[in-house]
Amino acid sequence: MPLLPRLQLFEFLDQPWLPAPLRRGEVDYLRVVLDRMRPYDSVAPQLAELLRTAGTDRVVDLCSGSGGPWRTLLPALRAVHDRAEVVLTDLHPNPGQELPPGAHYRDTPVDATRIPEELTGVRTLFEGLHHFPPERARALLADAAARSVPIAAFELTQRSLPYLLGQLLLVVPLVWGFTPLIRPVRWWRLVLTYLVPIIPLLVLWDGVVSSLRTYAPADLERLTTGLGADGGYRWSSGTQSVKGMVITYLIGQPERTRQEGA
Numbered sequence: 227m228p229l230l231p232r233l234q235l236f237e238f239l240d241q242p243w244l245p246a247p248l249r250r251g252e253v254d255y256l257r258v259v260l261d262r263m264r265p266y267d268s269v270a271p272q273l274a275e276l277l278r279t280a281g282t283d284r285v286v287d288l289c290s291g292s293g294g295p296w297r298t299l300l301p302a303l304r305a306v307h308d309r310a311e312v313v314l315t316d317l318h319p320n321p322g323q324e325l326p327p328g329a330h331y332r333d334t335p336v337d338a339t340r341i342p343e344e345l346t347g348v349r350t351l352f353e354g355l356h357h358f359p360p361e362r363a364r365a366l367l368a369d370a371a372a373r374s375v376p377i378a379a380f381e382l383t384q385r386s387l388p389y390l391l392g393q394l395l396l397v398v399p400l401v402w403g404f405t406p407l408i409r410p411v412r413w414w415r416l417v418l419t420y421l422v423p424i425i426p427l428l429v430l431w432d433g434v435v436s437s438l439r440t441y442a443p444a445d446l447e448r449l450t451t452g453l454g455a456d457g458g459y460r461w462s463s464g465t466q467s468v469k470g471m472v473i474t475y476l477i478g479q480p481e482r483t484r485q486e487g488a
Contacts, residue, residue: 229385229442234359237432237439239291242318247414251425252432253292253320254408254415255401262407265382266295266352267302268468269475274307276348276376276479283309284347288338289354290314290331293323300326313345339366349377355476356381356439363441364449367478371454376479382471383433383440393433401426446476454478 238244239252260266277283285303287294296312303310311328315336323331336342338354339362349370355363370377383389405419418425441449446463453459458481465474 230387230390230438232385232441232445233435233438235435235438237357237435238428239432240357247418248424248428249318250320251415251418252428255404255425255429257292257297258404258408259400260295261297262404263469263471264295264298265468265471265473266299266380268466269378269380269473270299270302270306272475272477273303273348273350273378274310276378276477277307277310279479280348280376282347283307283311285310285312285350286341286345286347287312287314287350287352288316288336288341289351289357290316290319291353292320293325293329293331294352296329297324297326300329304328313347315341315345339369341369346375349375351377351379353381353383353436355379355441356383356436360449364453367450367476368453370478371457371459374454374457374459374480377477379476381440381474383437384472384474385437385440385442390434390437393430393437397430397433398423398426401429440474441476443474446474450476450478454480 239249273285277285287296293314296314300310300312314329314331317335317337319331319333319335321331321333325331336345338351358366367377401419405415408415415425443463443465450461453461459478460481461476461478463476465472
């Protein structure tokens, strides 16, 4: 399917000046959608294999926002790697999350392009890589390769016209439909969703922009060309279908772990 041109537009969630209620309203909606749809539970076996071959039990999740998919993904991961744990990080941390056992939200800001030395483990990004322009995305990936750290990035958005049209038609009704499921119920959320629908419009804008920023597998191949090749670091990318949705993935790992896991 032909792809739309990739455009590095801005998302409101990336802006430090976004008022807290609007940021909370958008991330809470995204959280409840992930919790109900559970699209990323399917990648648990891939993550378990990365942990096993890397000889670690820790995942360091980047750009975690409201906790990403980990409320359901970590129990699924522990079902196949029972010692797994995850440290969630974000440039704008939101640590007051209800998380499953084995998950910890770091309450100090973490820039995904400058990860502190003490944060060791398999790195993951869920709906995060598209936030970075090509030069910064390549730097983020190059750092993982230079340190011989496995990294896995996953995206649900697609840079296609049918996907974009679907968002334009469905996002606002979906926000209206999922908002009653968000707990606790807040008066300001109801006002900003139904009476003055700023939150649905923010979600729609950021969703459309996310689609236009998404890296397709061919883009990911170009981003990773030559990264870590001299040190035996290898990349794989592609798509997989889950529950009628398409997940685009990028996985990088040292060649020695691929051989050990073969």
